[in-house]
Amino acid sequence: AQSVTQPDIHITVSEGASLELRCNYSYGATPYLFWYVQSPGQGLQLLLKYFSGDTLVQGIKGFEAEFKRSQSSFNLRKPSVHWSDAAEYFCAVGASGGSYIPTFGRGTSLIVHP
């Protein structure tokens, strides 16, 4: 069975600082990996996804993520955080093929200090 772990419940950064949110997955084969963002009172928005190919994936809002098979990780990064990036971030892992539905991590809350 697939699973995903987000080790950090909360992350606090200063505006303008760089950001890295951690995500570790467990799955036997090559997984499909996703990052979503949720602003307060809203639904989730897909930031980026990895299916295959280049292990560095570019997403919306200036985010990127790197798939590292050897570490079973798919960490989300942003070089310079803006106050509007404060939100909840979810990593998800999906199985390849069929109608498998992604499993979500428990989320990391990003706090941005001015």
Add this chain to the structure above:
Amino acid sequence: NAGVTQTPKFRVLKTGQSMTLLCAQDMNHEYMYWYRQDPGMGLRLIHYSVGEGTTAKGEVPDGYNVSRLKKQNFLLGLESAAPSQTSVYFCASSYQGVGNQPQHFGDGTRLSIL
């Protein structure tokens, strides 16, 4: 440009009451999903549908029923509400594609069971 619309946005029920949550999407997506979100638990899949007239159980289906009579609508029913079903419910949809990840989320229904 509505996307995914959930009705109602808020509801308070008494234990034992029944209700139906409505999800409507206008993107002609094949796949639709119902999730519940609880603090510290991320999103957990309740039921999903891969097309009109089809439904399948997710991770936490007990106490819920669903129907997909029309492609654009996905209904979630609580036959006899329990306090443990107090949660925020999200509907999502996606096209039938690689990864099958939810692409568009509604803004959620906040449900309290007293």
